[in-house]
Amino acid sequence: MSIHSATAIACPNIAFIKYWGDLDPCLHIPANSSISMNLEGLYTRTQVVFDPALRYDQLTLEGEPVGGIALERVNAMLDRVREMAGIATFAAVDSFSNFPISAGIASSASAFAALSLAATTAAGLKLNEKELSRLARTGSGSACRSIPGGFVEWQAGESDEESYSFSIASPKHWDLVDCIVLVSPAQKPVSSSEGHALALTSILQPTRVTDTDRRLGLCRMAILRRDFASFAEVVELDSNLMHAVMITSTPSLLYWQPATVEVMHAVQSWRSEGLPVCYTIDAGPNVHVLCPGGEAERIAQRLRELPGVLQVLTAYPGGPAYLE
Ligand code: DP6
Numbered sequence: 001m002s003i004h005s006a007t008a009i010a011c012p013n014i015a016f017i018k019y020w021g022d023l024d025p026c027l028h029i030p031a032n033s034s035i036s037m038n039l040e041g042l043y044t045r046t047q048v049v050f051d052p053a054l055r056y057d058q059l060t061l062e063g064e065p066v067g068g069i070a071l072e073r074v075n076a077m078l079d080r081v082r083e084m085a086g087i088a089t090f091a092a093v094d095s096f097s098n099f100p101i102s103a104g105i106a107s108s109a110s111a112f113a114a115l116s117l118a119a120t121t122a123a124g125l126k127l128n129e130k131e132l133s134r135l136a137r138t139g140s141g142s143a144c145r146s147i148p149g150g151f152v153e154w155q156a157g158e159s160d161e162e163s164y165s166f167s168i169a170s171p172k173h174w175d176l177v178d179c180i181v182l183v184s185p186a187q188k189p190v191s192s193s194e195g196h197a198l199a200l201t202s203i204l205q206p207t208r209v210t211d212t213d214r215r216l217g218l219c220r221m222a223i224l225r226r227d228f229a230s231f232a233e234v235v236e237l238d239s240n241l242m243h244a245v246m247i248t249s250t251p252s253l254l255y256w257q258p259a260t261v262e263v264m265h266a267v268q269s270w271r272s273e274g275l276p277v278c279y280t281i282d283a284g285p286n287v288h289v290l291c292p293g294g295e296a297e298r299i300a301q302r303l304r305e306l307p308g309v310l311q312v313l314t315a316y317p318g319g320p321a322y323l324e
Helices: 068-085 107-122 127-140 141-146 191-202 205-210 212-225 228-247 258-272 292-305
Strands: 004-010 011-019 022-024 034-038 044-048 056-063 064-066 091-097 151-155 164-169 176-180 279-280 287-292 311-315
Touching: 004 107, 011 212, 011 228, 011 279, 011 287, 022 191, 034 141, 034 212, 044 107, 044 205, 056 068, 064 068, 068 091, 068 107, 068 127, 091 107, 107 127, 107 141, 107 258, 127 141, 127 164, 141 151, 141 164, 141 191, 151 212, 151 258, 164 212, 176 292, 191 228, 191 292, 205 212, 205 228, 212 228, 228 287, 258 279, 287 292, 292 311
Parallel strands: 056 091
Antiparallel strands: 004 044, 011 034, 034 151, 044 091, 056 064, 151 164, 176 287, 176 311, 279 287
8 A cells, every 4th residue: 555645534422311321432422412512713633644653542632742552542542444445555644623632622632533434435435424433432433523524423332333323413503602711721630531430430320321311401402492492501511410420430430620619609699690502521621611602702701700710712603524
């Protein structure tokens, strides 16, 4: 094989109904289905070069050579792609994200979505959306939701074939904004991968999982009807349920910082004043504050005035992963 390369771009996504806990941790088959929105303007751009001169896979993140767990996860994904394509060539992977990584904005989602598309293309494969979504999932669960565009549902399934994501509405369907409130730039102390493994140590996890179909139905319906009040109710409930599981796991996972709670209080009090706004929080201290597009500027400004808030980024619904 001569040198073959491809570059792909993917957005991260924010989950409205969360994935927490695995049925199969190796294949990232989740304990429950989830719903998310891609985040426009934030992206990971990844180039993959299969080069016969290489003796092993290489990874560069933000311009720095990287080893350890990150390289192992990339290497495992490349092995899957090599097996599918029937090749043995090693690759150099160069990845850049334009937002703070590992801080509660799912950088592994955009990273593995972009990597799956770039690596399969460079290896000469042409996967459809479903196949790509399944492959991205094996790198990082939430990455399967960054392959399709707009508002996306990940059907949990019970096997590799059944567990993939699809679009439930295009990015243009609803003018919803995620005001991403950064309260800490630090790397999270416990990764999502480690956290998923602890989910079943909480006695609340089975209850959370059993009720997921109801919440999924409410969230899907609220998105399709652009019904912000119903959306806000189920999104905040779902985030609180996931954090209840995290906090009551052994060991306990408390991702919130004082400023996280400050933002949660502010959002609830603005909503009781009549503002259409709600929060959701991933495995980190930063808060995603959601509102209709028309309110975004006003709400982002209010958020910037809260104590402990370092930065507020805003993102509209984003498109699918694509080749450059
Ligand atoms: C809290 O997809 O990052 O953001 O599959 O181990 O890479 P791995 O985990 P990951 O978990 C995401 C957890 C979450 C909720 C969500 O995005 O649904």
